[in-house]
Amino acid sequence: MLDIQFIRDNPKLVAEKSKQKGYKVDIEKLLDSDKQRQELLSNLMDHQRARNDLTKSSKGQRPSDDQIKKGQVLRETITKEEEKLRKIDQEFTTQLASVPNMPLDDVPVGASEAENKVIKTWGEPREFDFAVKSDAELGEARDMIDKTRAAKVSAARFTYLKGGLVELEFAITQWVLKTLGDERLIERLITQNNLSLVAKAFVPVLPPAVANTATYMATGRLNGEDETYKLADDDLWLNASAEHILAPMYLEEILPEDQLPIRYVGFTTAFRREAGSYGKDTEGIFRMHQFDKLEMEVFSAPETGLDEHRLLVAIQEHLVQQLGLPYQLLLKCTADIGKPNARGIDINTWMPAQKQYRETHTADFIADYQARRMKTRLRRQDGGIELVHTNDATAFAMGRIIKAIMENYQTHDGHIIIPDVLRPFMSGKTEI
């Protein structure tokens, strides 16, 4: 959610930047609701004060008939006003929540993901002297990916992942936890990128896989039942990313300044309905309804929010580089960064079978947009209260990174060489 004061002061800017992100918002209508709400609130306060005065004036004695009558009138007025306020407040909040976060100045203006800007290319795609196979072909040939039986048992876009690929996933997980837990590495990345941050390791978290509606809404990430799975008999949604469960952790809390930044790396199974992607990426494990994900989440003071974002991107690059996978770094354009984002970076990793870079990572700088609705704040040393900044970023989304490793590290006879950094976590095994 944006600060209403900011919208009051900059209605034109907000309308324009919202449009750049592809959101049509009626700022006039919002400001009108805002004004109505203010007036109603002020009237209500006056009447509440009158009621308090009346009660106090009777000093615990039984009030006179006249006072009772006055009180009854006041109560009726207050009840009516409260009812009205509730209605207008709901409208106001809905309208306010529909306004997207403002993109930072360096975010390119664009109408679709096609206008994302490649700002860096790392690594050389490998030359193959044999016919390159896709993750689907490699996995099915060795019976490590079985989507046919998964479809029979559950539905399309689910899979049984088996054998070496499972070992690979657990190796990646352990390696990431170890890497992000390494304070010296974090410090090195901070120094290399000239960031004003403290070196503090990431704490691993296994979060709940479901969130209730109110909480999920507060993250600004709940887009309805066409994208997220809702449990039929409970007020609960299956998370679409660990971030959605980690971000609201400090809902309505005030964190002491010296406790920040808080850096988490969460591991969770993510569920996505993928509505609107029918027929897209149906092959292999690139786009699944269910996949495991390692996700970084950072809570920080506002002045370090952007640097935390940069750190997360540096970590992402480090991780992909360590795996030796060629990638491109994209500065996402206004249309693609997402509603709560102020800025967004994608890493697209080289997928040899498709001869394309495909999205494997995202880093989202949210600034205070989530924190405002979640009421996650910090208390300064001097006692001041401010909203925190939140950042989230993919460490690895399993289906996609496993696909990338499979395809980039395949041999002519359908084996998969294991990247060096993962071998210690696979009992020294060199290939699958």
Add this chain to the structure above:
RNA sequence: GGAGAGGUGGCCGAGCGGUUUAAGGCGCACGCUUGGAAAGCGUGUGGAGUCGAAAGGCUCUCGCAGGUUCGAAUCCUGUCCUCUCCGCCA
């Protein structure tokens, strides 16, 4: 799933229809005291909104949401959560 108990300020804990503008204690901050500290004494001590240049005022906030009443932390209804016991279970 069944039965019971309970959710009050940073924490503990009183209050169970009106002198509560939430007692008291702990903690914390500042001051006095001291060579310095402890103890002692004094003062202050959450959040949101709103008016104001500020000082400060006002409204809301006793899990949450409704209701009863001139008046609700207190009574009623619903709901969520926690704990205990039982049941089931990895």
